[in-house]
Amino acid sequence: RKEVEQDPGPFNVPEGATVAFNCTYSNSASQSFFWYRQDCRKEPKLLMSVYSSGNEDGRFTAQLNRASQYISLLIRDSKLSDSATYLCVVNQGGRRALTFGSGTRLQVQP
Amino acid sequence: DVKVTQSSRYLVKRTGEKVFLECVQDMDHENMFWYRQDPGLGLRLIYFSYDVKMKEKGDIPEGYSVSREKKERFSLILESASTNQTSMYLCASSANGGLETQYFGPGTRLLVL
Numbered sequence: 001r002k003e004v005e006q007d008p009g010p011f012n013v014p015e016g017a018t019v020a021f022n023c024t025y026s027n028s029a030s031q032s033f034f035w036y037r038q039d040c041r042k043e044p045k046l047l048m049s050v051y052s053s054g055n056e057d058g059r060f061t062a063q064l065n066r067a068s069q070y071i072s073l074l075i076r077d078s079k080l081s082d083s084a085t086y087l088c089v090v091n092q093g094g095r096r097a098l099t100f101g102s103g104t105r106l107q108v109q110p
Numbered sequence: 111d112v113k114v115t116q117s118s119r120y121l122v123k124r125t126g127e128k129v130f131l132e133c134v135q136d137m138d139h140e141n142m143f144w145y146r147q148d149p150g151l152g153l154r155l156i157y158f159s160y161d162v163k164m165k166e167k168g169d170i171p172e173g174y175s176v177s178r179e180k181k182e183r184f185s186l187i188l189e190s191a192s193t194n195q196t197s198m199y200l201c202a203s204s205a206n207g208g209l210e211t212q213y214f215g216p217g218t219r220l221l222v223l
Contacts, residue, residue: 049211
Protein backbone atom coordinates (compact mmCIF):
# COMPACT_ATOMS: atom_id res chain seq x y z
CA ARG A 1 0.00 0.00 0.00
CA LYS A 2 1.32 3.47 -0.89
CA GLU A 3 2.02 5.78 2.04
CA VAL A 4 -0.06 8.56 0.49
CA GLU A 5 -2.80 7.74 -1.98
CA GLN A 6 -4.69 10.09 -4.24
CA ASP A 7 -7.09 9.70 -7.12
CA PRO A 8 -5.00 10.76 -10.14
CA GLY A 9 -7.99 12.24 -12.00
CA PRO A 10 -8.17 14.16 -14.21
CA PHE A 11 -11.06 16.09 -12.79
CA ASN A 12 -12.59 18.15 -15.58
CA VAL A 13 -14.92 20.82 -14.16
CA PRO A 14 -16.53 23.99 -15.54
CA GLU A 15 -15.58 27.41 -14.24
CA GLY A 16 -17.45 28.25 -11.07
CA ALA A 17 -17.83 24.63 -9.99
CA THR A 18 -16.93 23.26 -6.57
CA VAL A 19 -14.52 20.35 -6.60
CA ALA A 20 -13.15 18.17 -3.82
CA PHE A 21 -10.02 16.03 -3.70
CA ASN A 22 -9.35 13.31 -1.18
CA CYS A 23 -6.20 11.71 0.08
CA THR A 24 -5.47 8.87 2.49
CA TYR A 25 -2.22 8.23 4.36
CA SER A 26 -0.96 5.08 6.02
CA ASN A 27 1.37 6.30 8.80
CA SER A 28 -0.69 7.02 11.92
CA ALA A 29 2.31 8.81 13.47
CA SER A 30 2.24 11.55 10.82
CA GLN A 31 2.05 15.01 12.29
CA SER A 32 2.20 17.51 9.45
CA PHE A 33 -0.06 17.68 6.43
CA PHE A 34 0.01 19.91 3.40
CA TRP A 35 -1.49 20.49 -0.01
CA TYR A 36 0.97 21.54 -2.72
CA ARG A 37 0.12 22.73 -6.18
CA GLN A 38 2.22 21.90 -9.25
CA ASP A 39 1.69 23.60 -12.58
CA CYS A 40 2.69 21.82 -15.76
CA ARG A 41 6.50 21.58 -16.05
CA LYS A 42 7.00 23.64 -12.90
CA GLU A 43 8.11 22.86 -9.37
CA PRO A 44 5.61 22.11 -6.57
CA LYS A 45 4.62 25.06 -4.40
CA LEU A 46 2.85 25.09 -1.07
CA LEU A 47 -0.87 25.76 -1.39
CA MET A 48 -1.78 25.40 2.27
CA SER A 49 -1.01 23.52 5.44
CA VAL A 50 -3.76 21.34 6.89
CA TYR A 51 -4.63 21.72 10.55
CA SER A 52 -6.56 19.35 12.81
CA SER A 53 -9.47 21.74 13.14
CA GLY A 54 -9.67 22.33 9.39
CA ASN A 55 -8.69 25.59 7.78
CA GLU A 56 -9.73 27.88 4.99
CA ASP A 57 -7.81 30.19 2.69
CA GLY A 58 -10.12 32.12 0.42
CA ARG A 59 -11.80 29.63 -1.92
CA PHE A 60 -9.77 26.71 -0.56
CA THR A 61 -10.75 24.61 2.46
CA ALA A 62 -8.65 21.78 3.87
CA GLN A 63 -9.86 19.14 6.31
CA LEU A 64 -8.05 16.46 8.28
CA ASN A 65 -9.59 13.35 9.79
CA ARG A 66 -6.94 11.66 11.91
CA ALA A 67 -9.17 8.73 12.91
CA SER A 68 -9.70 7.78 9.26
CA GLN A 69 -6.25 9.04 8.15
CA TYR A 70 -7.88 11.12 5.48
CA ILE A 71 -7.25 14.63 4.14
CA SER A 72 -9.41 16.64 1.80
CA LEU A 73 -9.19 19.81 -0.25
CA LEU A 74 -12.27 21.70 -1.40
CA ILE A 75 -12.06 24.37 -4.08
CA ARG A 76 -15.08 26.61 -4.49
CA ASP A 77 -15.88 28.81 -7.48
CA SER A 78 -13.17 27.21 -9.64
CA LYS A 79 -11.12 29.49 -11.88
CA LEU A 80 -9.28 28.62 -15.06
CA SER A 81 -6.07 29.43 -13.18
CA ASP A 82 -6.80 26.64 -10.69
CA SER A 83 -5.91 24.09 -13.41
CA ALA A 84 -2.92 22.23 -12.01
CA THR A 85 -1.94 19.04 -10.21
CA TYR A 86 -2.66 19.02 -6.48
CA LEU A 87 -0.28 17.02 -4.32
CA CYS A 88 -1.23 15.66 -0.91
CA VAL A 89 1.82 15.72 1.36
CA VAL A 90 2.37 14.09 4.74
CA ASN A 91 5.37 13.96 7.02
CA GLN A 92 6.61 10.51 7.89
CA GLY A 93 6.31 10.77 11.67
CA GLY A 94 9.78 10.40 13.12
CA ARG A 95 11.69 11.00 9.92
CA ARG A 96 12.62 14.49 8.86
CA ALA A 97 11.08 14.08 5.46
CA LEU A 98 7.80 14.44 3.62
CA THR A 99 5.98 11.89 1.51
CA PHE A 100 4.21 13.20 -1.57
CA GLY A 101 1.16 11.67 -3.17
CA SER A 102 1.23 11.21 -6.93
CA GLY A 103 -1.16 14.11 -7.35
CA THR A 104 -4.65 14.78 -8.63
CA ARG A 105 -4.93 16.66 -11.88
CA LEU A 106 -7.57 19.37 -12.16
CA GLN A 107 -8.64 20.91 -15.45
CA VAL A 108 -11.05 23.83 -15.19
CA GLN A 109 -12.84 24.49 -18.45
CA PRO A 110 -14.43 27.71 -19.70
CA ASP B 111 11.48 35.17 -0.65
CA VAL B 112 13.13 31.79 -0.39
CA LYS B 113 15.20 31.00 -3.40
CA VAL B 114 16.36 27.53 -4.36
CA THR B 115 18.39 27.30 -7.53
CA GLN B 116 19.57 24.29 -9.48
CA SER B 117 22.62 24.30 -11.71
CA SER B 118 20.91 23.20 -14.93
CA ARG B 119 17.36 23.13 -16.27
CA TYR B 120 18.13 20.50 -18.90
CA LEU B 121 20.96 18.00 -19.13
CA VAL B 122 21.80 15.27 -21.63
CA LYS B 123 24.34 12.64 -20.62
CA ARG B 124 25.53 9.30 -21.91
CA THR B 125 25.27 5.97 -20.09
CA GLY B 126 28.20 5.50 -17.75
CA GLU B 127 28.99 9.19 -17.33
CA LYS B 128 29.36 10.72 -13.89
CA VAL B 129 26.71 13.41 -13.38
CA PHE B 130 26.66 16.22 -10.84
CA LEU B 131 23.48 18.10 -10.02
CA GLU B 132 23.91 21.09 -7.76
CA CYS B 133 21.39 22.89 -5.59
CA VAL B 134 21.84 26.13 -3.67
CA GLN B 135 19.44 27.77 -1.21
CA ASP B 136 19.71 31.26 0.22
CA MET B 137 17.55 30.99 3.35
CA ASP B 138 20.02 29.40 5.74
CA HIS B 139 17.83 26.27 5.91
CA GLU B 140 19.23 23.29 7.78
CA ASN B 141 17.43 20.68 5.70
CA MET B 142 17.86 19.93 2.03
CA PHE B 143 16.33 17.21 -0.12
CA TRP B 144 16.70 15.57 -3.50
CA TYR B 145 13.70 14.02 -5.26
CA ARG B 146 13.03 12.56 -8.63
CA GLN B 147 9.65 12.86 -10.28
CA ASP B 148 8.34 10.42 -12.86
CA PRO B 149 4.89 10.21 -14.46
CA GLY B 150 2.52 8.12 -12.38
CA LEU B 151 5.04 7.73 -9.55
CA GLY B 152 5.03 11.23 -8.12
CA LEU B 153 7.95 12.65 -6.18
CA ARG B 154 10.25 10.08 -4.63
CA LEU B 155 12.86 11.00 -2.05
CA ILE B 156 16.42 10.05 -2.98
CA TYR B 157 18.50 11.54 -0.17
CA PHE B 158 18.21 14.30 2.37
CA SER B 159 20.50 16.19 4.68
CA TYR B 160 19.71 17.89 7.97
CA ASP B 161 23.12 19.43 8.56
CA VAL B 162 26.45 20.03 6.89
CA LYS B 163 28.21 16.74 6.15
CA MET B 164 25.15 14.80 7.33
CA LYS B 165 23.04 12.74 4.97
CA GLU B 166 20.27 10.19 5.16
CA LYS B 167 18.96 7.79 2.58
CA GLY B 168 15.52 8.40 1.24
CA ASP B 169 13.29 5.85 -0.40
CA ILE B 170 15.31 5.27 -3.59
CA PRO B 171 19.02 5.96 -2.90
CA GLU B 172 20.44 3.21 -5.12
CA GLY B 173 22.68 4.57 -7.86
CA TYR B 174 22.99 7.99 -6.22
CA SER B 175 25.21 9.71 -3.69
CA VAL B 176 25.16 13.18 -2.20
CA SER B 177 27.49 15.77 -0.77
CA ARG B 178 26.83 18.62 1.63
CA GLU B 179 30.06 20.47 2.36
CA LYS B 180 28.39 23.85 2.95
CA LYS B 181 25.04 24.63 4.49
CA GLU B 182 23.66 26.32 1.40
CA ARG B 183 24.72 23.69 -1.13
CA PHE B 184 23.55 20.10 -1.65
CA SER B 185 24.86 18.07 -4.57
CA LEU B 186 23.42 14.92 -6.09
CA ILE B 187 25.86 12.61 -7.85
CA LEU B 188 25.08 9.86 -10.31
CA GLU B 189 28.29 7.82 -10.22
CA SER B 190 27.56 6.00 -13.49
CA ALA B 191 24.43 7.27 -15.20
CA SER B 192 21.97 4.74 -16.56
CA THR B 193 18.96 5.16 -18.83
CA ASN B 194 16.57 4.41 -15.95
CA GLN B 195 17.85 7.56 -14.25
CA THR B 196 16.27 9.71 -16.95
CA SER B 197 13.90 11.84 -14.91
CA MET B 198 13.07 15.25 -13.48
CA TYR B 199 15.24 15.96 -10.44
CA LEU B 200 13.94 18.42 -7.86
CA CYS B 201 15.85 19.91 -4.96
CA ALA B 202 14.10 21.36 -1.91
CA SER B 203 15.00 22.98 1.38
CA SER B 204 13.19 23.58 4.64
CA ALA B 205 13.81 25.11 8.02
CA ASN B 206 12.60 22.17 10.08
CA GLY B 207 12.73 18.89 8.23
CA GLY B 208 9.43 17.14 7.78
CA LEU B 209 7.43 19.50 9.92
CA GLU B 210 7.74 22.64 7.84
CA THR B 211 7.12 23.78 4.31
CA GLN B 212 9.62 22.66 1.70
CA TYR B 213 10.69 25.11 -0.98
CA PHE B 214 11.60 23.65 -4.34
CA GLY B 215 14.04 24.60 -7.05
CA PRO B 216 12.88 24.71 -10.69
CA GLY B 217 14.08 21.18 -11.40
CA THR B 218 16.63 19.59 -13.73
CA ARG B 219 15.32 17.45 -16.55
CA LEU B 220 17.99 14.79 -17.12
CA LEU B 221 18.08 12.60 -20.20
CA VAL B 222 20.52 9.68 -20.17
CA LEU B 223 21.17 8.21 -23.60
